[in-house]
Amino acid sequence: MKQIDDGQIKKDDQHYVLHAWAKQKNIHSKMIKKGEGVFFWDESGKKYYDMCSQLVYLNVGHNHPKLMEEFRHIGEIPLAAPGFATASKAELARKIIEVAPKNMAKVFFANGGADSNDHAVKIARMATGRYKIFSRYRSYHGATFGAGNLSGESRRFVVEPGIPGFIKFDTPYLYRESIDFESEEAATAFYLDRLNNQILYEGPDSIAAIFMEPIPGSNGVLVPPKGYLEGVRKLCDKYGILMICDEVMSGFGRTGKMFAVDHFDFEPDIMTFAKGVTCGYSPLGGVIVSEKVAQYFDDHVLMTGLTYSGHTVSAQIGCATLDIYKEEHLIDHAAAMGEVLAERLEKLYRFASVGDVRHIGLFAAVELVKDKATKEPLIAYGLDYGKDTVGLMSRFVGLLSENGFYTYSHESSVMIAPPLIITERQINEAMDIFENVLAQFEKNDLFADQTVISK
Template identity: 40%
Template sequence: MTITAPERTRVRTDDRAHVFHSWSAQAQIDPMPIERAEGSYFWDDEGRRYLDFSSQLVNVNIGYQHPRLVAAITEQAAKLCTVAPGFANDARSEAARLIAEVAPGDLDKVFFTNGGAEANENALRMARVHTGRHKVLAAYRSYHGATAGAIAVTGDPRRWASEPGVSGVVRYWGPYAYRSAFHAADEHEEGARALAHLRDTLVVEGPHTVAAIILETVVGTNGVLVPPPGYLAGVRALCDEFGIVMIVDEVMSGFGRCGEWFAVDHWDVVPDLITFAKGVNSGYVPLGGVVISRAIAATFDDRPYPGGLTYSGHPLACASAVASIGVFRDEGILEHARALGRDVIGPELRALARRHPSVGEVRGLGVMWALELVRDRKTREPLVPFNATGAAAAPMAEFAAACKQGGLWPFTHFNRTHVVPPCTTTPEEVREGVAVLDAALDVVDRYYTGE
């Protein structure tokens, strides 16, 4: 049942009068009110249904309104809504134990935060205190959050307004074979040259001054860039050689999104710190954290850790994480995500590329994919320029509008559309969404100028 017209008016009026929205020019937006959601769909205030190919912000990994998570939150709220982080709590202890069980190697302690940005903030702090060094190497194509330290290590344009920021950040180019910064001929050469570039950067910066290298295992918003074979192992080797902490940001790629508990499991690489959030409980209650290796945890055995949060390990959030991990195990979410990517999403998107010249490349893993849209396949000219706004961004805006008109909610960024539905989405639902993408790409093809 849809809400009444007066209720719809009140929601919109109060929002515009009192809510200050993220990343937005406040006078230029008109946020859509969402009434309800279930599974892979949500409904607006007028009852229109959308198949969510964005998982909101790539976080609703087990879908909307999963009854086990709703029940776990309700039961925890009836027992204990909140407790300070200095106490022990059954929900927090169990969530930490379960996360440590699925983490690679000897990463077996968890520092809980409220989200991914705070997780990255604390990982940076841990690395700097552990090593006694200050510099951090971070990739240009990256996003690590909007708090002071996290935005400083972010590479994409969202950092510009916050500069100058936290000191000690040094940027490097990660691998991206389709638009290689290293003039590589293939994935293998791209990985090798990216590692050589990273080593050169370390050498001229002084590796003895570098506390950490931070990277998204699979780059998320900035392209869904799956690392070439051997690249992550090469980063691990560089960190070992110079005593540098390897931080992998799995806020987006973790907990089933790439078909594994953590995306690094695809390459059998064990970092020193893993940051997580989003998919750990599908965002039902704010939660993030850092999974910590024994060596780094031992640094704080007899010296206080210089950080903390009032809501670290919040019982409602941790109870939902416990339930979520149970769902992943009992319902075969990882296996489903792997199969969905391998057998449905990948093949369906490659078929789109054969039908639409504007699709320059298809790439992805599990339930994390992207279509790179171009004006010319030969020159690889992007459909819209880097960080385009206004009229320059119009082709992507038209594409997104066509998707929404067809009942699909897309995730677009620069010249890409990402295909990141909930990991529980069915093959039939994926094909339903791909059919809408197929029609929307007809709009993009009109801008194609290649042969």
């Protein structure tokens, strides 16, 4: 590609590119000129800690030498349509099954997270002969029409009225629950009882699947109360419903284990993945199905497909990525670094604006509030997109960024999910920045400033 100067690139970007989830006027996107490990540099030479791994996918960090080397060999592979057996697709499927829960048997490859979820819905409907799909409020499953309907948060409003038979239920969100449960077990019993009722009201025989992020990510890293996911599994078994876990964000080491479900005592019937399988070096996603679901398709046609299912290049990058997790012991490292991060996060409660801190491995969110006693959120539900583009959270993450801590926020939660290769020293340096910015915001009473929130 010929060299184009930065000014022209930025002008063309503003002129010709539609940017997701944003009003287009006044978008001035930065550029990434260089990336290395947990750092990247913009066009002015400014250095940032990438504390959200771009969109929580760059688990192995920027510019990983092994993946860059793999790209140099890409030209040697013949491209092949999905009907062909290819070395990279076959090897990647085997490698994924080797690290997936024991009951998992086969992989259908897709292009990213949302379409993987769409395919999982189709697979569940075919395998059960039922049509209803349960998913949760406070979840994000992607932006295609199907995944948009699965999603429970406000980004789904644009695809409504929704697909008939897509039913929502509550995510346990103990910090914002009006009931003060005496224990996590009591909360679990409450939410499972409600879900059981809802299944009965909807008619269990019509429900194909319960779809959930085991630990909702974008919606604030909502780690479930003890026994909750195991309880959902039992309800699924009781009513013949398939349990589908969306591991698009939580999979491949993010939580300190290979998959988030590995922290719990159950196995799902279907799992979806994307992001960490290639760490975004090439787009890829997929659906992993259990032996039982796989067997159904021995004698029934799998009525779904994609031109790029198991794309040769992406699958090769996927194989190399999975090797890196193993060779560099990244999952164990993420667990160890998760403990370092946890220690820093727990200390944030001393700040008046920090309402709740949730974390598991290198997957964390800091929820900010206007008032700790009333828990009044910085941004009311649903005001995230459009209405708060110049509001408090944008200014807070903007100030973080100015200070070299790059991340994003959703509603009142700030995401902290650095590349899994981060070191103890780097975590401490980045969290020093976070605390300084928080202190600056509080000192200048910026969280109390309402003037721009209704724009």
